[in-house]
Amino acid sequence: MSKRKPRVGIIAEDRSDIECVRALIFRITNDNKIGVDGMAKNGCTMLVRKCGHWAVNLHEKGCNLLIVIHDSDGKDPRAIHNRIELALHACPIVKKIITIPVEEIEAWLLADPNAIKKGINLDKIPKINRNVEQISSPKEFLEDIIDKTSNREKIYINSKHNAMIARNIDIEKIKEKCPSFLPFLKFVQENTVS
């Protein structure tokens, strides 16, 4: 009997996070034909409230893997994890992960400055000499470095640029710099890479 093809359902805080996670999955698996579907609606409170229903809907659409991604935004990741887990108590998708980047998902993108250069078509590689998981607002940090590196010729638009950066990212760099990325990486590798 042939193994069922993976189809990933993503639940995130907004559409740009879904696009970003989708791009990361393609980078990890080197396979951009994996089926991906997603549900999101502006903000974390909506995610927690709706994720149970969304998980059922994704299951009905044929998803057999579920990734819920939620920024920690300075809050206790354990508490966020527990709230989402509770909301997913009736989730019909067995293989699932709740992944919580430190502060914001942009911290993962900051791990590879070369991907930022390539993704946004900058003339030079931005300098990031910090532990990316210790940056208090990675989104603002990314906005500033794009502004500076492009000599104010480019404006960071997270809804578009995050996926563009993720499509060029070196997974090894995130693995090396972002411990919060590791459970996500392991989940994708174990469940999608044949």
Add this chain to the structure above:
Amino acid sequence: MNLKTFDVHSYRSCQSVKFPLNRDLTGLIGINGSGKTNVLNSIFLLRKISEFRFKYANNRDTEYNTCKIGAVFEHNGISIQLKATIYLEMDERNNDEIISSDFKWKFSNYNSKEWLTIPIEFFSNQFNSSSFHLPVSIRSNIRFSKGSRGSFFEIYKLFHTKEFKKNVQPLLHEVFEFINGINYYSATQFSDPGRCPVSIELEEDRFRRRTHSSSGHEQFIFDLYNSHKQNDKEFIRYFNTIGKVGIGLIDELSFETLPIPSSTYKVRSGGQIKQKNFERQLIVPIFTINGKKLSPNQLSEGTFKTLALLYYLITDKSTLLLIEEPEVCIHHGLLDSIIKLLISQSKHKQIIISTHSDFVLDHLSPENILLVKYLETKGTTVKQLSKSMSSDEYRALKMYLKESGNLGEYAREGGFEYE
């Protein structure tokens, strides 16, 4: 500099309205007919009065509508207060036409209790030039505080005192630049791109307007052409934002330029005819989308509006941008990017939007919001959310946002209807 508070009296539906503004982004919400557009228009009066007029109408109290506005500007911790009486009438398109205005100013760093009556014309740098000239009609209307009539020479002397020169003159210039940099973007301004001409004409590098009905569209194409020609940093930033490395609205933008031979004849006494040649150019804009070359009138309404909104948002030198319903005709995927751009640009220029969109509201916090209402007895009222609710209600809203949902959803579920 930023506009900190604003008040308006006897203007359209605004009988007496006063409200504070955020340094970055403020959103006006309210039902249709509550007066949001009137509030935006009243702020735009500041820009209109900054335009030189040099005319003081007679019988202005009786012949024209009179409204009063007040504004507090803030610059490096210094507060500058303005009180203005404006005489205006409305044209057939419901636009305000300023007939005349009186101004009083107070500066926290200069005789802070005294109101100075200084015509706006004095605010320009021209005043410092030797060629500066004020018509007699204005000179005779200069008044100082307590209603005493001064003279042009008195105010001229005041302008040349050491203390005034040091403390106030730079502020006058800043205020002038600020109010001159107020711009208005309306949802209807760029409706129906079909009305946009496929080309524009320039005569001696000046824009030759051909139709009145498409003036907003033509003006945008002209502004876009000029920026494209200069190819300065603002234009590059704009193109990077709308192009493939940004929101991907268009692939390319180009302009074809064709010289049009043009001449006129001048007949002198004695029948001597002289031909005068002048330069005219036909400018043809071309937008490339998905490999197809399109004229502006072939763009969808949402694409045209977004191109125009982002152009003025990113490239112009606005100090304060008034935007009416940025959501009109925009798909929520694109709107998401536009709102994020509005938020990021509000760090560089003050922005006030009006909106009916719960999607837009989802991206804002209660601190950004002013609630606009129309009351039979008071006309339009404008209040901060925190002031329009009881402390219990405001706490309930905060709790809702933390635990249950977003601001837009709260509004949609009727959260603000009964305040």
